[in-house]
Amino acid sequence: MRIYLYLLFLIFYAAVLHFWQIDKIPPLLPSSQLGLRYLSPLLSLGSILVFYLYVKNLLKNKKIALLSSWILTILPWTIEQSRIYSQINIALSVFLIFIFLLNKLNNLIFKILIFVICYLLFVFVYPQFWVFRDSSNTLLKVDYLNNIFFLLSPTFLFLKNITFWWGGVRDFGVMYISFLPLFMIGIYQTIILRKYQVLIWFGLILLVSLMSPFLPESREFFLICPFLSIMLGLGMAKLKEKRFLFLLISIFLLYEMFQFFHFYTIHYPLQIRGGIDHINETLL
């Protein structure tokens, strides 16, 4: 019962993060449709719930599921994408429903059916996905090795996310710096606990992202956030055993979150003022 109260609190917390001053930050263009912007955070709240159920089912551990869901909620990238009309954020909701049902259902026919439905939904909500665009000519020109090294570079993961130049808070990476030790422990724990599904999805999303002809201005890698959150959740659960270190990292994480909100509310609007029209406020 207590865990559901925590979950409820998490949803409320996420709602505050996603809806607070959503009509002002990031700034709206006169032509923007505010209604569309509300769609993203609404779906994000649903995503957190689905993600919690997916992780609970995968790890058979409610606490880590809750921890991972909290991490997904506070990741800089998810906050940014949840507060704008973002195709990739909506696609993430579809993707999470897909992987949850894929794990939950045992019947192969249902699984195939779910795959087809989710695929069609994915095409509908994320037409910008490079696979659905005519990229056959550019695929040969993609520098795959460079892309994989870019996507896995610590600078990108922890310090500077430049995949969304006009819309992202460039002073933060995909994860907070304080997540660095948790990420390393998390990868180790994922292997030790044989949660290969997490690694397989990680690998597949990495593969799809690195093939994007538009990288670094490409957001497919955003789909990695849930799997990063699982690893971080596992890492955090393990690190709890070293109380002092855990406390130290928690304090720094709190500081970084304050930093992020400061950047997001003060510097980010200034940073993107020259390209607000680039942040996808209309249905394409």
Place this chain on the structure above:
Amino acid sequence: MKHYYNKKNIFLALIVILAILLRLVGLGKIPPSLYTDEANQGYNAYSVLLTGKDEHGAFLPVSFRSFGDWKPPLPTYLMIPFITLFGLNEISVRLPSVILGVAIVILTYLLVRELFGNTSYSPKIALTASLLLTISPWHILQSRAAMLVVVSLFFLEAGIYGFLKGMRKPHFLYIGSICFSLSIYSYYGMRVIIPLVVLSLFVFYSSKIKKVIKPVVASGLLAIIILLPLVFSFLKQPDVIFGRAKTVSVFYDQGTKLRQWELIAQDGINYPTLLARFFHNNFYMYGRDILEHFLSHFDGRYLFREGDKAPPFQIPDMGIMYIPDGVLVLIGIFVLYKKKYPDRNLLIVWFIISFIPAAFTFMTPSSNRTFNTVVPLMIFSAVGLVYLVKFIPAKKFSSLIISILYVFFFGYFMRQYFLVLPERHANWWSFGWKEVVDYVNKEEKKYNNIVISDVDSMPYIYFLFYRQYPPERYQKEAIRTYVADRFGYEHVSGFDKYIFLEDFNWNSLKNNLQKNILYIVPASQAETGQDFMKTVYYPDGKPFVKIFESQ
């Protein structure tokens, strides 16, 4: 006899032979020329050999003032025996690096045996680590050039080995202590790394240290005695401790400071000052900057693809490691923790500490400053390889595939290093000065003065080195202001009939030519159509300098 002819020793001997060949063949010509720092160390060693003083006239210095960058002394002193034997040339200058580079390969074998003790995989991991180090592009590049770091790595590794061995045989503690101290005399980064490594050793082996406390204290005292000259020298001249570190530090670079001001300005004048400081304080801003420089060394583009972009440490179109190394390193670290190897933390700490000096500089990633990591990296890689081969099915087939992969990458490295580098990066290695000096040497009697552009590199050192200019004479004749440029370098204005112009500008000089002077003009400033006597070319056919005679 059986002991000497067992399989392990034969393999080790073959690895050592390979290491020698890879580091010695064509040493005088590849890299294509002496880098300025190499030439400088060589000439200073020559100067000490003949006069007991360096180019500045300092008697047996504990830090060579050099170009104003205060080079650590040991690598220079180690050149003296070779210069005595073979004369002042490229090979004599680079031989200490070659010998200690090969010694590192052997030492790594011994160290792994010591670290992994009696485990059944110990010999395999030790041999694999030595082999991987032997063919490591990073290690070969550094072992074939006199760049300080090979010398310092050898003494660091020998220090660690001496310490570990000393836990069982206390007299090794003295060897360890001497080696740690000598390492401090070899490279500035070691003045940060050695204290941290020693501290870590004391933490990790505290229970064992208690049993050998007397020799530990005695070896500590020995280290203090060895380091006394450095302390006394520091009291006279503080620059000898960290040399040019000040000018390459993140705190010297204004980028972070400017960003801080920009962010505070963006907060606005109505924003509470306390909050602005809370968010944009020095500790966070510089801490983040340092972390960014630290993490830049883990970027795959640097490690496996582009390498170090700072001259002259790049091998064209490749990284400092092979791609399979990267995978094996990750597997190796995982195995070390999974199998709970007792000394895993020492290797990890050694690995991490080695990045600290580089993280505090703004020119990263740097393969030179982080060279100490090459040994733990190759040990991780070896652990990964040995366990990978053990656990994957179809062992023979998998081993064959891994071997083919390594042969392919090694072959590519050989091509890039021995064939492509001498052409593509000849300018980085200051190619051409030898030919210029030879030419000038033959012709100089005809002229009153030789005017040389000092725009790139430090040409005076090549004139000293290749002419084997008498050090005693140079110490009296050298004209230098000791005013450092913005990078902290002090230039030489002239000696004998040579004049070196920092602000050499051929466009203005050519309109105001004086009689009977030979001008060495950079090709970038020399226009075609003018009547140059000679052009010196890079190996790729591009012009390096043009020589002009004013009648």
